[in-house]
Amino acid sequence: MKRHERMNALLELLGERGRLDVEEAATALEVSAATTRRDMDTLAEQQLLIRTRGGAVLSSVAYDLPIRYKRGHRADQKAAIAQVAARMVDRHQVVGLSGGTTTTEIARALAVRPDLAGEGPHHNLTIVTNSLNIAHELAVRPQFKIVLTGGVAHSRSYELIGPFGELVLREISLDIAFIGANGVEPEVGATVYDEAEARINRLMAERAGRSAVVADSAKLGVRCFARVGDAEVFDTLITDEGADPAMLSAFHESGLETVTASPAASGETAQD
Known part of the structure; x- marks a missing residue:
């Protein structure tokens, strides 16, 4: 899975669940915990999620993901x-x-x-x-x-x-x-x-x-x-x-x- 596809999938998971821990996301996406942490950090920099201790929650403005992050969904x-x-x-x-x-x-x-x-x-x-x-x-x-x-x-x-x-x-x-x-x-x-x-x-x-x-x-x-x-x-x-x-x-x-x-x-x- 390419990096942008992986981050798309991470955002979709977070949108469905509202909160994710690193291990949960890594298992769902079949990647390492270290990779998941890096992806979460990148998305947090873009204000698309908020990092928490051990995971992430939805950003208050992420009710509708930007179109560039939704192209691969369905x-x-x-x-x-x-x-x-x-x-x-x-x-x-x-x-x-x-x-x-x-x-x-x-x-x-x-x-x-x-x-x-x-x-x-x-x-x-x-x-x-x-x-x-x-x-x-x-x-x-x-x-x-x-x-x-x-x-x-x-x-x-x-x-x-x-x-x-x-x-x-x-x-x-x-x-x-x-x-x-x-x-x-x-x-x-x-x-x-x-x-x-x-x-x-x-x-x-x-x-x-x-x-x-x-x-x-x-x-x-x-x-x-x-x-x-x-x-x-x-x-x-x-x-x-x-x-x-x-x-x-x-x-x-x-x-x-x-x-x-x-x-x-x-x-x-x-x-x-």
Whole structure:
């Protein structure tokens, strides 16, 4: 396991348990105690955890890990979701992408679609996003027109938030939007940690002819601080095959079409 992958895994463990001692973490990650201590010290320097005698606890600001530390988490599920989402996009459409690791995977899936490759008199796709990292990755592809919403950069998610972005979104129309979430429940719909992020995400979904919330199955049944919306905003939920069938039925009853993707064979999907 590479160092950055190891630290990702350490942060994930700490996020799940709230507190870890060195020996416990070393056993879980199958590394030495000395290596675990060094990793904890490095993450403490970055203020992502607080060192304690013999271990570590979550930093008070680590409720949502920076996106650079979450790329490896449930990567297969996110890649499968991304393949499903990318197939929903038609050539020359205007596509909205919120920030997040799953929507970043959607951007990557679109970037390698053969029918969207190559330059011509018109752009093959227009991407509207409030995500700095998505814009950075796609800006090198001349076949895509990249529109950034503007706003104030959020240091943890690399998303642009605030009234400047809202002004831009109110003046445009999207064909389809894919919105990430930190949690999705049948009763309240998609939720995130930050209220300003929630407003941007909801507005992006509302400006689209079709909107989908994208979330791996670990986020289903989870409720976070700020509500984005439910079936009043979204048409579809795209998740992975690990989703509880009863939970999917509850989403269907709430008015959301559900689509599941298989990490083992992302070309195979199932719909309600």
